Amino acid sequence: MESFRLKTILLFSTLYILTSTFSFAHIGSSGVLFQGQAGAYRVLVSLQPPDVIPGTAQVTVYLENGNVKTVMARPIYFRTGDEGAPSADPLASVPNQTGQFQGIVWLMGGGATSVQITLDGDSGKSEIVVPLVAIATAQREMPAGLGVLLSILGLLLVVLLITAIGASASDGLLKAGIPLTPKQRRARWTNMGIAAVACTAILYGGSSWWNNWTDDYRQFMYKPLQGTGKIMNQNNERVFQLKIDTLQLVQSRQRRTTLSYLIPDHGKLMHLFLVRQNTFDAFAHLHPERRDTTTFEAYLPKLPAGKYLVYADIVQRSGFTETITDTIEIPAVYGNALLKTDPEDTYVVTDPLNNPKQIPIDENVVICGKPGTKTKLKDGSSIVWEGKPDVSFEAGKPYQLAFEVLDPAGKPAELEPYLGMNGHAAIIKSDGSVYIHLHPVGTYSMAAQQSMQSRIADTTRIYRLPTNTQVFRDSIDRYIASLKAMTPADRDRLLMASMTGMDSQKMAGMKHENRIVFPYAFPKPGQYRIFLQIKRNGQVLTGIFDATVKAASM
Structure with a gap:
């Protein structure tokens, strides 16, 4: 385990150099990390996509256990699937680094893609598919001297x-020395x-x-989807509405808009995060319902009035993931604010940035913590962020963000799956320029991975979306409705069964250890707030922690 952590540190040390700050499914945190099981092997995979297409993606594979002799990698595009994918290329074993392999794969086309990693060793051959979004986001200028x-x-x-x-x-028709004629x-x-x-x-x-x-x-360079949020009064209740604007995409011919082909991620069609701007003292994780192709709505909980940052995650059928951003002014609470669009919608109120302990009285108040401190949750349990107090993190450096959950008696708590995972975390920089939705298995979308795996199993050479959008949408709506009708245990069992990289032994009986680890490298200096969400006794609980990040030392 210690050697794997050391390898993780070495890996993350290179991320700050290799990555840009643009991202698709998140804001300001680029690249994709996968950490989990690949058959009998536990691996950490890092993918760094190019910002120009065609281009090369950097692939790094670390092994936690087992003896692997060869590692192969190849890109698989959603449109052409396994049948249209190129042959795999070997990743080179890094000298003097046991269990570390590195190389590149060429990405010749843009859009939703993936990298299939094949490991062959003493425990046999195993494969893992890591989803990736390959889109041109930059344009290279030729140096003047070279031009x-x-x-x-x-x-x-x-x-x-x-x-x-x-x-x-x-001249070419004459012998040497013979003069040319006028003709x-x-x-x-x-x-x-x-x-x-x-x-x-x-x-x-x-x-x-x-x-x-x-x-x-x-x-055709990538331009993110734009959304416009507003607050409506419906029967004396605050309702948040988000309308996605696709006009700019159609006019720019950037890419075909496929909002009719959204698929659920962790059983939800949209994950909406609201955080009060500047102070970060109010936070909500909601799951709006789709009213039409571009409109989503959700009841607001008892969030206090103020201006909020909006981050909305969606996944398309191809596995293309996006985060829609906006800011919105939320008015003061009216009505009873008890209605929920989704039973797993949650919110929390905490102390503002740079003004600790100045918080209103509310049943959902949680005091913010720091590394090495204990934060008490509203049910009496607590979360400890392992580490030294008052530590200042460095931008681009590797960190295993490890948290331990304790019950009210101070003993290790038994966690329940929340949206098919044993923990979720949203990390947001104080100016809103960095946002990421993390899981213990990495920084990728589980729905994108499942979509790519189903596409690989399909032998159709060229994939075409169904022509009847209404039929597709209705099938997704029925699936989401069936999930809502299940008991939480049955729903989480179904969601977890489809998630690659999850430990099957931990899935059995829905038991989880009380320690949760999120691999992450803060991309740039500043203040960050971490909203960690777990579930105990049928209740979603949120712990809040602050991190100060300084510039990377040379």
């Missing part, structure tokens, strides 16, 4: 080509003139093609 050099070389080649063509109709001189100049016109036309055509290609690339 001048290439222009000079290109001009030289054109002159040489024109000269050679002219000589082929004159041959005219033929040389005529051919050189024709060659000059032809080369000019070729250069102009190539330049036009290049400019058109550049314009198309710029037009």
Whole structure:
């Protein structure tokens, strides 16, 4: 275990250098991490997608146990599936680093994709599929010096080509020392003139093609979905409504909008996080219901009035994951604010950033904690963030965010699955520029992984979405309704059974250890607040912790 933690530290130490700050399913935290079971092997996989397409994704695999001799990796695109995927490439064993493999895979097309990792060792052959979003988010500029050099070389080649063509109709027909006749001189100049016109036309055509290609690339660069939130009064209750705007995407021809083909993640079609701006002293995790293709609504709990940051996670049928952002002004509470859109909707009130212990009286109040401190939850149990108090984290450095849950008597608490996992965490930077929804198994969407696995099992070479959007939507709505009708234990058993990388022994009997670990590297300096959510005795509980992150030391 210690060696695996050391390897994790080495891995995370490279993330800050290799990654950009753009992300799709999260804000400001790039790359994908998978930590879990690949057959008999427990692995940590890091994928760093390129920001230009075509491009190469960096792949790093660490082994916690077992003796693996070869590791292969290949990209599998949702559109073309397993049948249209290229052959796998070997990952090289890193010298002097036992159990560490590293390499690249070429991503030639954009959109929802994945990297299939195949491990072969003493415990046999195992595979794991890690979902990835491959979309162009940057455009490279050619250095001025290189452009001048290439222009000079290109001009030289054109002159040489024109000269050679002219000589082929004159000097090239004569023996050495024989002078050209006037007719041959005219033929040389005529051919050189024709060659000059032809080369000019070729250069102009190539330049036009290049400019058109550049314009198309710029037009198809990824632009995030935009959403507009508002608060409505329905029967004297506050209702949050989010409308997703797809007009910009249609106008820019960026990509086909597929909001009719959303699929649930952890059994929910949308995960909505609200946090009061600047103070971060009020937080809600809601699951709005879909009213039409672009409209989602949810009853608001007793969140105090103020301006809130909005983060809404959705997953498309292809596994393409996105986070829609907005800010919204929430008015003061009216009505009884007891109605819930979803039984697992939850909220919490805590002390503001930089102003501890100044909190209102509310049944959902939780005092914020720091590393090495104990935070008491509303049911009397508590969460301890393992570590030294008043520690200052470094941006880009690796950290295993480890939490231990204790019951009211101070003994290890028995956790219940919450949305199919033993814990969830939302980490948000104080200025809202970083947001990530974490799980103990990593930073990827479970629904995206399941979608890619089902696509790999499908032998259809080119996937096409169903033409009848209403039929697809109705089937998803029926599935979500069936989940709501189940008992919590049955629902979580069903959700966990489909999650790759989960330990089957822990799934048996729905028992979980009371220690939860989230691998994460804070991407940049600043203040962060961590909202950790667990479930005990049928009740969702939220613990809040603060972290101060400084610039990485050289």
